[in-house]
Amino acid sequence: MRTSQIGRTAILAVVLGLSAAPTHAQQSPGAAAPPVLTFKSGVDLVRVSATVRDKRGRFVQDLTGDDFEIVDADELRSIADFRRDAGPVSVAILFDVSGSMEAGMPYAREAATHLLSSLDFDQDEAAVFTFDTRLTELKSFRTGMRTLPDSLATMTPFGATSLHDAIARTAEKIGTRTGLRRAVVVFTDGRDTASRLTPGEVSGIASAIDVPVYIVGVVPSIDNPSSDQSGGSAEHSALAGPLNDLATWTGGGAFVVSSPVQRSAAARHIVDELRHQYLIAFESSGKPGWHSLVVRARDKDLSVRARSGYIAGQSRPISN
Secondary structure (H helix, E strand, O other): OOHHHHHHHHHHHHHOOOOOOOOOOOOOOOOOOOEEEEOOOOOEEEEEEEEEEOOOOOEOOOOOHHHEEEEEOOEEEOEEEEEOOOOOEEEEEEEEOOHHHOOOHHHHHHHHHHHHHOOOOOOOEEEEEEEOOOEEEEEEEEEOOOOOOHHHHHOOOOOOOOHHHHHHHHHHHHOOOOOOEEEEEEEEOOOOOOOOOOHHHHHHHHHHOOOOEEEEEEOOHHHOOOOOOOOOOHHHOOOOOHHHHHHHHOOOEEEEEOOHHHHHHHHHHHHHHHHOOEEEEEEOOOOOEEEEEEEEEOOOOOEEEOOOEEEEOOOEEEOO
């Protein structure tokens, strides 16, 4: 990470109401307080959500703690707590309502409706937020949500976009939802014209509080690099590069969708991943600052998706 970016991170963390943390020689973009599980023994454990797939892309559900390795700043850590029971899901649905989304809003609403229909009516919860240059909460976290707020259907997209800032703020809000499998799901065209935060800084904020970010790029076929009608390459897509890295570093993922089938498939994929998470905890390092984090399976044929790091030295309890 560039030195100037570290400085911007500390300043912007204060602006967003975060606590600036001491930097580390290998500081990841962004800063935030680390998530910990506080047990009766008084030992602080860092929580990590992880999904595992085999070579054919299928979820692997029968692993134990002994099947994983945790590498904390290049040091192996022992797993202190391991869970694979499927708990309730909490999803913060975040809509880009800036001017560039005018044509895409109906398709974004369609994709979000697929997401809601994949949730368990009695257990899973969702909240709905919108953003242009500011974040607005349309509906607070609740179970049983099946339809989007009526106001979303009559909303006219307008103005500039603070995509990165909105993701960071929404991650902070869902970070308070304890005991749940949490995620931010963003419906956007990937353009950002007004954020103060960079994608790297946002990934640091979301990663540090164990909130995966899923970005669903709602674009016409001509702007979808995977489409036969595409007019450009993946490298030049607004949804590639840093924005894709943002999602990956938090343990989430990015999708570019242009058809009803793609929108439905992306929504199901996201909820399926949340339901198949392993919840792993290890003892927090005593060394303050950012710690790079690698979660891997001992079986080299398996791939693990998890967040990229945490910050030690600023413990705050999160319920079991």
